[in-house]
Amino acid sequence: MDSSATPGLLLRSHSGATYRFDPGALCLELLTTGGPGPFRKYEVLHAPADLAAWADRSRLTPTPDLDISPSEVTAARRLRDALHRVAVARTRNEPSAPRDLDTLNEAAAHPPLSPAIGPDGERRWSGTSNGTALLATVARDAIDLLTGPFAHRVRICAAENCYLIYVDTSRPGRRRWCSMEHCGNLHKVRSLRARRAEGG
Numbered sequence: 015m016d017s018s019a020t021p022g023l024l025l026r027s028h029s030g031a032t033y034r035f036d037p038g039a040l041c042l043e044l045l046t047t048g049g050p051g052p053f054r055k056y057e058v059l060h061a062p063a064d065l066a067a068w069a070d071r072s073r074l075t076p077t078p079d080l081d082i083s084p085s086e087v088t089a090a091r092r093l094r095d096a097l098h099r100v101a102v103a104r105t106r107n108e109p110s111a112p113r114d115l116d117t118l119n120e121a122a123a124h125p126p127l128s129p130a131i132g133p134d135g136e137r138r139w140s141g142t143s144n145g146t147a148l149l150a151t152v153a154r155d156a157i158d159l160l161t162g163p164f165a166h167r168v169r170i171c172a173a174e175n176c177y178l179i180y181v182d183t184s185r186p187g188r189r190r191w192c193s194m195e196h197c198g199n200l201h202k203v204r205s206l207r208a209r210r211a212e213g214g
Contacts, residue, residue, distance in 0.1 A: 086145025
């Protein structure tokens with residue numbers, strides 16, 4: 015679980031407002047690209063350039079030099095959908111489907127992106143990598159998360175019309191919203207309006 019890089023992804027809400035969402039793990043950032051069932055309408059991974067663009071926005075630092083094939087984009091969607099179902103099952107304290115766990119394990123079995131240190135002392139990635147290495151890195155991050163000390167803190171945003179998944183890495187462990195900047199503030203505004211309506 016890599017939490018050392020960016021503070022999150024910039025997302026756009028239904029209203030058009032932009033806000034920052036930090037799911038707390040690389041693997042959960044992949045879930046913002048679409049998903050199974052009703053989340054298929056949000057699909058953004060159609061071509062190799064789309065998966066490369068996601069990697070550029072993700073917490074991978076610096077962005078790896080990737081050579082991605084169309085079949086690896088298909089594999090990315092398959093991994094993402096399996097991870098989505100596994101994460102949702104975890105939030106409900108339910109067992110995951112064996113086929114979804116197999117998908118995670120198969121992706122993780124490939125060699126991941128290989129970190130290196132450059133002549134300038136800065137972190138970089140070793141050479142050009144393919145989409146399979148990128149997905150192996152994501153899958154290994156997912157396994158670290160789902161078998162680690164924060165596994166019980168994988169949650170879905172408490173807002174009634176938001177389904178973003180995050181891991182609560184805060185010390186008190188009481189995070190309820192995908193983003194205080196977005197769903198948290200909307201909840202505060204609705205609560206204030208409700209109190210005023212009751213008092214008025």
